[in-house]
Amino acid sequence: MRIAITGGTGFVGSHLASHLSEQGHELVLVSRGKRPSDPAGPAVTRVAANVVSGSGLVEAFAGCDAVVNLVAVIVEKRGQTFDAVNRQGAANVARATVEAGVGHLVHLSAIGADPDPRFGYLASKWSGEQAIRISGIPHTIIRSSLVFGPGDGFFVKLARLIRRTPPLFPLPIAGDGRTLFQPIAAEDIARCIGLALERGPDPRVFAVGGPDHLSYEQIVDIIRREVVSLPRIKLHVPVPAIRPVAALMAAVMRDPLVTPAQLDLLGHHNITIPGVVAAVFGFEPQRFSDRVGYLRRRGR
Numbered sequence: 073m074r075i076a077i078t079g080g081t082g083f084v085g086s087h088l089a090s091h092l093s094e095q096g097h098e099l100v101l102v103s104r105g106k107r108p109s110d111p112a113g114p115a116v117t118r119v120a121a122n123v124v125s126g127s128g129l130v131e132a133f134a135g136c137d138a139v140v141n142l143v144a145v146i147v148e149k150r151g152q153t154f155d156a157v158n159r160q161g162a163a164n165v166a167r168a169t170v171e172a173g174v175g176h177l178v179h180l181s182a183i184g185a186d187p188d189p190r191f192g193y194l195a196s197k198w199s200g201e202q203a204i205r206i207s208g209i210p211h212t213i214i215r216s217s218l219v220f221g222p223g224d225g226f227f228v229k230l231a232r233l234i235r236r237t238p239p240l241f242p243l244p245i246a247g248d249g250r251t252l253f254q255p256i257a258a259e260d261i262a263r264c265i266g267l268a269l270e271r272g273p274d275p276r277v278f279a280v281g282g283p284d285h286l287s288y289e290q291i292v293d294i295i296r297r298e299v300v301s302l303p304r305i306k307l308h309v310p311v312p313a314i315r316p317v318a319a320l321m322a323a324v325m326r327d328p329l330v331t332p333a334q335l336d337l338l339g340h341h342n343i344t345i346p347g348v349v350a351a352v353f354g355f356e357p358q359r360f361s362d363r364v365g366y367l368r369r370r371g372r
């Protein structure tokens with residue numbers, strides 16, 4: 073197949089591009105071109121387009137058999153708001169997919185997508201799904217739990233925080249640490265998307281996650297054991313006390329350690345049925361605790 077991936081240069085996008093290339097597909101990676109990525113292979117074309125304005129999308133999708141939409145933001149910056157990128161961007165991608173005559177759009181959403189306006193990121197992910205549905209494009213919507221792997225935006229930062237906390241200082245845990253997550257490996261979400269592309273459009277919403285339900289505190293413990301040798305005292309800090317710091321970091325830092333939207337995620341269990349990937353996609357996803365070696369590397 074010839075497949076266009078909007079957001080194909082991002083974290084999930086680069087894992088998906090590797091997986092689909094290995095499967096022999098031709099790829100069109102669509103983004104604004106703001107970040108460096110690996111040199112294109114012979115069957116990979118880079119195209120600049122913007123999902124917010126919609127410019128360049130129809131041309132990028134022309135001649136493709138399917139489109140995968142992976143563009144979203146978790147931090148709002150200038151014109152890149154939740155509404156502009158996560159809702160309007162999804163609507164523009166759907167419209168351009170129809171206009172380009174492509175028969176299948178796979179859209180990656182997030183577990184917890186819900187119209188509750190108090191949680192801006194999750195509400196915009198829900199609105200993005202609605203935009204796909206009402207566009208009339210034959211589609212598949214996959215809602216993912218947190219994705220882990222080299223280049224991720226959550227676990228790598230937690231590892232950095234743990235590594236940088238001096239040994240005699242308590243390790244801060246946001247909230248009560250009991251919120252449940254079901255981390256899924258980037259290679260595994262890529263496999264799910266690859267299988268969805270092969271199967272064709274399906275009106276159901278597929279919620280996917282890894283094999284384990286892990287509390288936030290268990291995740292911190294797994295990472296701590298991987299990145300520092302000695303146990304640490306932990307200090308639970310109420311989320312409302314961290315929120316202003318997160319808002320300030322999001323406003324002034326290019327790559328904030330924690331964002332308000334990530335704190336929102338701590339307010340909800342972020343899980344689906346364990347075993348869902350095996351049941352729906354027919355393979356066993358990897359365990360987070362078996363695959364955290366990449367977090368030992370410093371930097372991003």
Ligand SMILES: NC(=O)c1ccc[n+]([C@@H]2O[C@H](COP(=O)([O-])OP(=O)(O)OC[C@H]3O[C@@H](n4cnc5c(N)ncnc54)[C@H](OP(=O)(O)O)[C@@H]3O)[C@@H](O)[C@H]2O)c1
Pocket residue numbers: 078079080081082083084085102103104105106107121122123124141142143144145152157180181182183197216217218219220224225226
């Ligand atoms: N990471 C997770 O744990 C997780 C969990 C659940 C769901 N998801 C979903 O998975 C998808 C991918 O997430 P990710 O973590 O891979 O994101 P990411 O690393 O931030 O990548 C975002 C991609 O979108 C492109 N992009 C951003 N704004 C754009 C615009 N206006 N027009 C065109 N391209 C634009 C970026 O390239 P440029 O900046 O160069 O344009 C980049 O290629 C998102 O829909 C997200 O909601 C992720």
